[in-house]
Amino acid sequence: MNYARPTAAYAHVKLFLKTGLAEGRWAPGSLMPSEAELVEQFSVSRMTVSRAVRELQAEGLVERVQGVGTFAAQPYRASSTLTIRDLHTEISERGHRHRADVQLVQAETVAAGGLAQRLGLPVGSDVFHTLIVHYEDDVALLCEDRYVNPSRAPDYLSVDFTKTTPTNYLLAVAPLWEAQYSIEAGTPTVQEAQLLGIEPADPCLIIVRRTESQGTPITVARLVHPGSRYTIEGSFKP
Amino acid sequence: MNYARPTAAYAHVKLFLKTGLAEGRWAPGSLMPSEAELVEQFSVSRMTVSRAVRELQAEGLVERVQGVGTFAAQPYRASSTLTIRDLHTEISERGHRHRADVQLVQAETVAAGGLAQRLGLPVGSDVFHTLIVHYEDDVALLCEDRYVNPSRAPDYLSVDFTKTTPTNYLLAVAPLWEAQYSIEAGTPTVQEAQLLGIEPADPCLIIVRRTESQGTPITVARLVHPGSRYTIEGSFKP
DNA sequence: CAGTGGTCTAGACCACTCG
DNA sequence: GAGTGGTCTAGACCACTGT
Numbered sequence: 001m002n003y004a005r006p007t008a009a010y011a012h013v014k015l016f017l018k019t020g021l022a023e024g025r026w027a028p029g030s031l032m033p034s035e036a037e038l039v040e041q042f043s044v045s046r047m048t049v050s051r052a053v054r055e056l057q058a059e060g061l062v063e064r065v066q067g068v069g070t071f072a073a074q075p076y077r078a079s080s081t082l083t084i085r086d087l088h089t090e091i092s093e094r095g096h097r098h099r100a101d102v103q104l105v106q107a108e109t110v111a112a113g114g115l116a117q118r119l120g121l122p123v124g125s126d127v128f129h130t131l132i133v134h135y136e137d138d139v140a141l142l143c144e145d146r147y148v149n150p151s152r153a154p155d156y157l158s159v160d161f162t163k164t165t166p167t168n169y170l171l172a173v174a175p176l177w178e179a180q181y182s183i184e185a186g187t188p189t190v191q192e193a194q195l196l197g198i199e200p201a202d203p204c205l206i207i208v209r210r211t212e213s214q215g216t217p218i219t220v221a222r223l224v225h226p227g228s229r230y231t232i233e234g235s236f237k238p
Numbered sequence: 239m240n241y242a243r244p245t246a247a248y249a250h251v252k253l254f255l256k257t258g259l260a261e262g263r264w265a266p267g268s269l270m271p272s273e274a275e276l277v278e279q280f281s282v283s284r285m286t287v288s289r290a291v292r293e294l295q296a297e298g299l300v301e302r303v304q305g306v307g308t309f310a311a312q313p314y315r316a317s318s319t320l321t322i323r324d325l326h327t328e329i330s331e332r333g334h335r336h337r338a339d340v341q342l343v344q345a346e347t348v349a350a351g352g353l354a355q356r357l358g359l360p361v362g363s364d365v366f367h368t369l370i371v372h373y374e375d376d377v378a379l380l381c382e383d384r385y386v387n388p389s390r391a392p393d394y395l396s397v398d399f400t401k402t403t404p405t406n407y408l409l410a411v412a413p414l415w416e417a418q419y420s421i422e423a424g425t426p427t428v429q430e431a432q433l434l435g436i437e438p439a440d441p442c443l444i445i446v447r448r449t450e451s452q453g454t455p456i457t458v459a460r461l462v463h464p465g466s467r468y469t470i471e472g473s474f475k476p
Numbered sequence: 477c478a479g480t481g482g483t484c485t486a487g488a489c490c491a492c493t494c495g
Numbered sequence: 496g497a498g499t500g501g502t503c504t505a506g507a508c509c510a511c512t513g514t
Contacts, residue, residue: 477513477514478513479514480510480512481509481510482508482511483507483508483510484506484508487504488502488503488504489503490501493497494497494498
């Protein structure tokens with residue numbers, strides 16, 4: 001049976017603080033009620049109050065300093081949850097067909113410069129390189145140029161990338177990624193334009209992503225999406 | 239400093255589960271140890287185990303079903319923290335100078351169509367409209383075309399936007415945003431190209447953002463950044 | 477020193493799912 | 496009914512910051 005609003009006690013406390021913050025009841029940086037005060041006010045145990053405030057802290061709405069108190073956070077940043085998904089899954093969920101056109105799968109010798117450093121490899125060692133064009137119902141959606149650290153994915157070259165995307169395979173081999181990315185608008189290279197079937201001057205969304213797993217660099221990828229065909233969407237809540 | 243010592247008990251449990259997931263010890267979707275088992279294994283109380291698993295759940299690493307158990311999450315999405323910041327702050331932190339060129343500040347009558355609906359306003363009512371070009375050290379970095387719901391920011395038109403950015407002002411008036419955004423690559427309008435001092439064919443990063451505060455639509459903005467001058471960067475951790 | 481948050485315990489009751 | 500997670504309590508000890 002559902003009562004009207006039988007929310008958990010910790011949720012009550014959390015809601016109280018959250019709406020207070022939304023109404024500007026505690027200015028950014030100012031001191032908020034202590035746990036002891038909230039215990040008194042809501043007649044709950046300290047563990048309950050603690051959980052409420054800890055979750056607000058995790059959401060970035062308050063800052064806590066041991067021995068000092070809890071403070072309203074500066075609301076100058078709103079954190080968002082940007083979901084990076086496997087392209088195959090994404091296309092399938094739209095009810096469309098995904099096809100990968102594998103242009104290149106090979107081992108190369110890594111030359112000096114940024115790439116060796118970014119993959120944590122000594123100059124002259126092997127690196128795996130793939131170049132794949134992804135289609136959604138025969139429309140080119142992405143040109144994926146990727147380098148992979150062989151030590152963490154030794155079987156990478158033998159994967160059938162018409163059936164599994166590199167993202168998917170690498171997630172399975174090395175879960176729990178950390179990644180840095182940059183997103184910018186630019187023009188494709190001549191080769192990319194040709195592969196995507198667009199003009200070299202057409203604007204593209206270019207994502208460069210570098211991922212690590214447990215401190216080891218895994219892969220560096222340059223993802224080029226035709227601007228007219230691809231959009232990143234998302235939302236964020238405080 | 240020292241990161242050696244065995245941290246909190248709940249952190250031990252959390253680390254155990256997290257590394258196990260990273261090593262593929264529990265396949266995605268498979269059943270993980272119950273709270274009772276972890277209580278036994280680590281000789282801690284159930285509250286402690288509960289906290290560890292709950293935090294993993296918040297991080298999206300596990301899924302829990304009451305009455306059933308805890309399951310390793312499908313690693314098909316990695317959540318990222320994309321930080322939307324006030325442009326003035328961002329530029330200042332780079333040690334540069336921010337200047338806003340206010341092209342337009344006026345009230346308009348909202349016509350039928352998407353805008354009225356997206357701002358939750360009846361057709362024919364007033365809406366505030368600003369068009370501002372932002373410069374970093376005299377280089378045009380952003381053309382900001384923004385519509386604002388007057389009911390939540392009645393003083394919007396009297397703000398001096400050469401001193402305060404709209405983002406900044408709206409954050410103060412209506413904190414705790416929720417927003418939906420889309421990011422794409424495209425070309426600017428003729429007017430935008432002129433204001434930014436670029437060619438109409440130059441690729442731009444175009445962000446369309448709609449924000450709400452406590453369920454009320456606040457503002458809809460179209461942010462056009464020259465692709466050659468602006469990049470979104472970020473990182474995500476599992 | 478008094479006050480704050482950080483953590484922990486050993487129980488408890490509940491709602492839920494499944495066989 | 497057995498097992499699961501969801502929540503809660505009334506204490507407790509600790510580490511830290513301020514005066």
